[in-house]
Amino acid sequence: MxxxxxxxxxxxxxxxxxxTRGEAASAPTAGRPAGDASARIDVNVSLxxxxxxxxxxxxxxxxxxxxxxxxxxxxWAGSFxxxxxxxxxxxxxxxxxxxxxxxxxxxxxxxxxxxxxxxWEEDVRRCHEKFGMRGIRLHPNYHGYTLDDPRFARxxxxxxxxxxxxxxxxxxxxxxxxxxxxxxxxxxxxPLIDLMARTPRARVLLLNSGKILQRPPERFAAxxxxxxxxxxxxxxxxxxxxxxxxxRGAVVFGTHAPFFIFESALIKIxxxxxxxxxVRALLSENARALLSRx
Numbered sequence: 377m378x379x380x381x382x383x384x385x386x387x388x389x390x391x392x393x394x395x396t397r398g399e400a401a402s403a404p405t406a407g408r409p410a411g412d413a414s415a416r417i418d419v420n421v422s423l424x425x426x427x428x429x430x431x432x433x434x435x436x437x438x439x440x441x442x443x444x445x446x447x448x449x450x451x452w453a454g455s456f457x458x459x460x461x462x463x464x465x466x467x468x469x470x471x472x473x474x475x476x477x478x479x480x481x482x483x484x485x486x487x488x489x490x491x492x493x494x495x496w497e498e499d500v501r502r503c504h505e506k507f508g509m510r511g512i513r514l515h516p517n518y519h520g521y522t523l524d525d526p527r528f529a530r531x532x533x534x535x536x537x538x539x540x541x542x543x544x545x546x547x548x549x550x551x552x553x554x555x556x557x558x559x560x561x562x563x564x565x566x567p568l569i570d571l572m573a574r575t576p577r578a579r580v581l582l583l584n585s586g587k588i589l590q591r592p593p594e595r596f597a598a599x600x601x602x603x604x605x606x607x608x609x610x611x612x613x614x615x616x617x618x619x620x621x622x623x624r625g626a627v628v629f630g631t632h633a634p635f636f637i638f639e640s641a642l643i644k645i646x647x648x649x650x651x652x653x654x655v656r657a658l659l660s661e662n663a664r665a666l667l668s669r670x
Contacts (some may be wrong), residue, residue, distance in 0.1 A: 417663040418443065418451040419543075420583045420605050420630030423474055423483070426456050428555045433634035440479040442638050450663075451483055452543070454513035458488025459548070464499045472507040484667075486513040486543055491527040492520050497534065504538045510667055511541030513583075515548070517560040524567040529575075536577040541667060544568075546585045547608075548635065562587065565596075572601050579669055584608045584632055589618050597622055603666055605630025606644060606658070615648040619658070628663045 421443075425434050433439045434456075443451050455471040458464065468487040475483040487503035489496055489512045503509040512535060521528060523544075535542045547562040554560065565588060572578055579601050582588070586608030588596070596602075604622065606615050607630040619627050631641040645655060 415450070416446070416448040416659045417629065418448055418631050418633070419581065419628045419663050420607050421451045421483075421633045422454050422456050422635065423471060424456045426635065427460055428558065431634045433638070436474055436478040436483075439634055440482055442633070443479075443482060446638070446642065449482065451479075452486050452511070452663075452667075453483045454486045454543070454545075455488055458490075458513065459515050459518045462490075462493060464488050464490055464493065464496070465502060468499065468503060468507060468509075472509070485509050486511045486541075488513055488515070489531065490515075490519045491525070491531045496527075496531070500531065500534050500538070500540070504540060509540070511535075511543060511581075513543040513545065515545050517547070517563050522567070523563065523565060523571065529571055532571060532575050532578050532580070536575055536579075539577075539669075541579050541581060541669075543581045543583055545583045546588065548584070568602070569595050569599050572599050576601070579603070579666065581605065581628070581666065583630060586610060589621070602626065603628060603662075605632075606641060607632035607636060609644065612647045613649070615644050615658070616650055616654075619648075619650070619654060625657070625662045625665060627658060628666065629659050 421439060423436050423439070425431070433442055439451075453471065453475060455467050457467045457470065461467050464487075468485075471485045471487060475485040485507065487499070487507060487509050489499050489503070500512065503512055514531075516523060516528070532542060544563060544565070546565060551559065551561070565582060565585070568580065572580065581603040583605050584607050585604050586606075589604060589609060603626050604618070605628050606618070609615055609618055615627075629641065629645075631638050645658065650658070
């Protein structure tokens with residue numbers, strides 16, 4: 377039995393029993409209204425197929441079924457296709473159509489933008505005006521630019537002007553398991569600290585930023601408008617430590633599904649021993665507040 381199969385079996389049984397010690401573990405249902413205090417939001421899922429291998433739940437209907445199984449009423453969805461494909465307009469067209477087709481409104485599309493390609497400003501406009509997206513998702517390491525690139529500064533300013541939330545995937549896959557032709561370093565987010573100060577209306581959500589959060593520098597932890605998900609926050613009690621280290625409301629729930637086993641993120645919350653109010657904030661309130669600003 378490999379690690380994925382082992383975790384899937386053990387974590388599924390644990391997660392099904394409830395995810396908090398201090399919160400009543402009622403069985404999740406798909407019909408909770410979006411404003412319900414028990415609603416759950418996953419800020420980090422991806423649709424379609426990872427380019428290097430097939431993943432469990434890489435069919436949209438299967439991923440939606442897993443979300444509903446655990447009581448999630450919304451999931452912010454990017455596209456695996458946006459990582460390597462150059463036709464970003466087509467990528468976002470398919471993403472928007474898939475989110476309409478499957479899930480009955482559960483999937484919230486976050487379009488891809490690649491500022492290293494020509495006419496990327498038009499992709500930002502389409503995401504906002506044509507598809508009505510609330511945010512965009514960036515992959516700087518795969519697209520070949522850094523966060524001190526003037527094009528990124530312009531993109532961040534455009535997003536702020538349009539009130540779009542910007543998600544940056546710090547990494548997608550552990551460097552030890554990269555395909556030998558697709559070795560990419562993690563995104564260096566250090567330039568973001570000063571850039572956020574110069575763009576006060578910007579809101580940036582770092583996905584898969586667990587390595588950064590192991591020992592966040594004081595300036596990084598205090599940066600206004602900067603948020604993190606827990607997808608790669610590993611270790612018993614680490615979620616609670618991160619929530620204490622960062623400003624209130626700066627941590628949101630993300631699974632990085634289908635790349636990661638969905639239930640593993642739920643188990644992190646159980647291990648953290650959070651108070652019920654903190655669990656509600658992590659699972660829904662912080663994400664709702666973040667998107668309401670976008």
